[in-house]
Amino acid sequence: MKNDSAKFTPCKGVYVGKRQMWWLHRHIRSIVFTLLLMGFLYLLDSLLFSIFDPAMLQSNFSLQGSSKTEVEMVPRAAKEGPVKLYERLLNLAASSLAEREFKQESSKLWEEPYPQASSWKPCADKTSPHGKPRNITGYILISANGGLNQQRVAVCNAVAVASLLNATLVIPKFLYSNVWKDPSQFGDIYQEDYFMDMLKDEVNIIKELPPNLKLLDVEAAGSLITDADLSKEATPDEYIKKILPLLLRNRVVHFLGYGNRLGFDPLPYELQRLRCKCNFHALKFVPEIQQIGSLLVRRIRRYDFARSTLDKQLLGNLIPHVPLRHYHAAEGPSKYLALHLRFEIDMVAYSMCEFGGGETERSELQSYREVHFPLLLERLKKSKPLSQQELRKTGKCPLTPEEAGLVLAGLGFKHGTYIYLAGSGIYGGQSRMQALTTLYPNLVTKEDLLTPSELAPFRNFSSQLAALDFIACATSDVFAMTDSGSQLSSLVSGFRTYYGGGHAPTLRPSKKRLSAILSRNKTIGWHSFEGKIRKMIDEGQRVQVRGLGRSIYRHPRCKECMCRH
Helix, strand or coil: CCCCHHHCCHHHHHHHHHHHHHHHHHCHHHHHHHHHHHHHHHHHHHHHHHHHCHHHHHHHHHHHHCCCHHHHCCCHHHHHCCCCCCHHHHHHHHHHHHHHCCCCCCHHHHCCCCHHHHHEEECCCCCCCCCCCCCCCCEEEEEECCCHHHHHHHHHHHHHHHHHCCCEEECCEECCCCCCCCCCCHHHHECHHHHHHHCCCCCEEECCCCHHHHCCCCCCCCCEECHHHCCCCCCHHHHHHHCHHHHHHHCEEEEEEECCCCCCCCCCHHHHHHHHHHHHHHCCECHHHHHHHHHHHHHHHCCCCCCCHHHHHHHHHHCCCCCCCCCCHHHCCCCCEEEECCCEHHHHHHHCCCCCCHHHHHHHHHHHHHHHCHHHHHHHHCCCCCCHHHHHHCCCCCCCHHHHHHHHHHHCCCCCCCEEEECCCECCHHHHHHHHHHHCCCEECHHHHCCHHHHHHHCCCHHHHHHHHHHHHHCCCEEEECCCCCHHHHHHHHHHHHHCCCCCCEECCCHHHHHHHHCCCCCCCHHHHHHHHHHHHHHHCCCCCCCCCCCCCCCCCCCCCEEEC
16 A cells, blocks of 8 residues: 555545544454453463562562561562672572583592591590699679670680689679670580589589679679679789689679670680580580480481491480481482571671662661660761771671672582571571572472471570580581681681591682682683682682681680690
């Protein structure tokens, strides 16, 4: 018609127009029906998509039927959908994992890279040639604050202080915290009699004060010591000058809220060794924790016997030393990596960092700070705030699940790697975890591996649940931390150094180094990314003697704790 339009006369044009109008009038009902049907199908498609969207299905299923702790604490910001960070790098990681799936995995991933690590052996259990003091100056009471790992450090510091002051230590008490909400006491977590027996030749330890001293008002007598009365890294001289006179005068001193109030250097050799003996030998979990811990480890590994010194030290006789059933050695044990992902809301809020959640996330974290960290906010008012770029560059921001997944992929761990996730309450819940679980779907928690009835005795006791995580992390084939400042990560890595015999690798990403690498996330090639990640982790695995002022619980390679052969 377009080509022949010039041939039409005016009469013919009128005729054609009438014919078209007649056709439109005849078929108007069909056209309207077709348009309505298309609109209905479009609305139905949108409705079905909203109902069966995979992310929503996963969220609904998790909230209704899952026992995973990280889902139970999904904040408002997380409900808006998954935050997409490092999308390009994550796609490259997924492609790399797919290519690697049918290739032989390097055994070096599961080994310590430096053979000299095996030359260090545990030897802190030796008894002091001096024995315990005969002339007792008085009694030391300890009320330790914090969670499981902070309390563990406080107990061993108290043992060293009791020895320093020639005092008798009363079995420590644990303060109830509004953060941890756990009423557990020493005897609920550790074996009291074993603790006392292991240290009996060096420190006097009793379960209760003598009756004649129980009624003493230590606060009125001036014998109540708080953090304000001691330096954070107090020296032995400070204890002798400030605490010993009170002890001699009143016979009792009570350290309230005691924690990290004893420095690491300078400290006499015997006190340092005693700290190690307490941490690595005297503190054994109670049989109830060992039993469920043994069950947890056996289910992670899918075989049922002890394989290392770490197993025997942490689980005692509650894990068999020989297979209970026929074991096919050719198949090899099931290896697993334990990941302590320190990305709970308290850590995220305290860091002052942002993680892609926009104004909703900022508002939520600020509200949390106002309730839980008012002193932090007061301090920040008096100083110039750091930019987000500066916070990351200086290593102040905790690693996100996405970043943890990229590190593991960059190191070469395969898509099917079995990963045990320690901790609970991941900020952002399942949507935040989506990138990590896409790269590594075989990721489990204690809630996945233990039945509700098995977990029931520990359900309202966060420190006892943390003890199960401690066991699963310490006995893993590889342990990966995301925050070197975490007490759990520090104590677990120290345990693996002490008892691992050079066969218990720990991955320690540097947040500063990783931030510099990820700042190029839009341009860096995957092979270059892999090389930088491997170099970063390799430097963190080098065998080094404990440096001056470093924690002896985390760095036990020193003459006071270990012997070099």
